[in-house]
Amino acid sequence: MGLKEELKLSKDFISVEHEALLNLYYTSICIKKHAAGFFAPYGLSDVQFNLMMLIKHHGGSEGLSQARLSEMMMVNRANTTGLVDRLEKADMVQRTAAEDRRYNMIRLTQKGQKLLDKSDPAYGKEVQKAMSVLSKADLKHLIKACEKLRDNL
Amino acid sequence: MGLKEELKLSKDFISVEHEALLNLYYTSICIKKHAAGFFAPYGLSDVQFNLMMLIKHHGGSEGLSQARLSEMMMVNRANTTGLVDRLEKADMVQRTAAEDRRYNMIRLTQKGQKLLDKSDPAYGKEVQKAMSVLSKADLKHLIKACEKLRDNL
DNA sequence: AGTGTATAGTTTATATATAAACTACTATGC
């Protein structure tokens, strides 16, 4: 459905450019909400799940520092402090000392690893399902468009 | 730049589908950050500006209820309470009574109207500039892709 | 060795977002 109908607007968008921008923005909101709903049964938020996925897939054996996690999630490093606090409290990740004593290396706990091993395949399937309405060519087109937009900011 | 390079990932994405989803998500984050930076000199957040724009362009003479604003911003109505609180405190909007006494009709104050009249044209130009890297065909393609994705959630 | 600079993480204050429980009001059905 067009965004105009979805938001029940009576007036058209001012330009295709603005319509495209708002479509990108609101679609991202919808996807985020959907992801939150998908992860809720696992007792995790979408953001918490994302952080744990990054450690699983890019942390190797040493884990990732909070600064690196912040960079990969494109969030302020202050945000990661609280995020790791909550995940540590839930026994999903643990802070471990690095050689450079400024760093916390964040790793998954056994509990965290177990939960991810269970939920990761389901997440993969959900992504395929969500994106299946677009052809491979459409997907590549979409990726290219996003890259161009980011480069231009 | 590809998202892989931008986030300095050492591994490829698992699928084009996942890459497209992450591109959409992260591009939206980048755009939001850019918007926040753009509106900062006006003393407004991107979210506050969005709310005021909705009132200006879709509020007519009566303004909009908080429920309607929540719907148009795709946020929980609890969120709009605080948003309007802060904008009211800054003398940008005002709550006025509607015939149906459950409703607050939110309108721009003179100060809010003045600020919007000044910033709105600059915002329009910024949107054009940001989206100018995509052709009209690309933009329509992007809109269509977003619509398909939302319909499929 | 000591000084300055940069980096990592935390703390604080604040904004934005949700869900759930609550109040106030409206509308519906008998």
Next chain:
DNA sequence: GCATAGTAGTTTATATATAAACTATACACT
């Protein structure tokens, strides 16, 4: 008329996000 449903807004608790100020550590240079 009155119980019941539904709708609008608020409050509370909590999560996520930022900027700015802070501490601790590391590094570079004379």
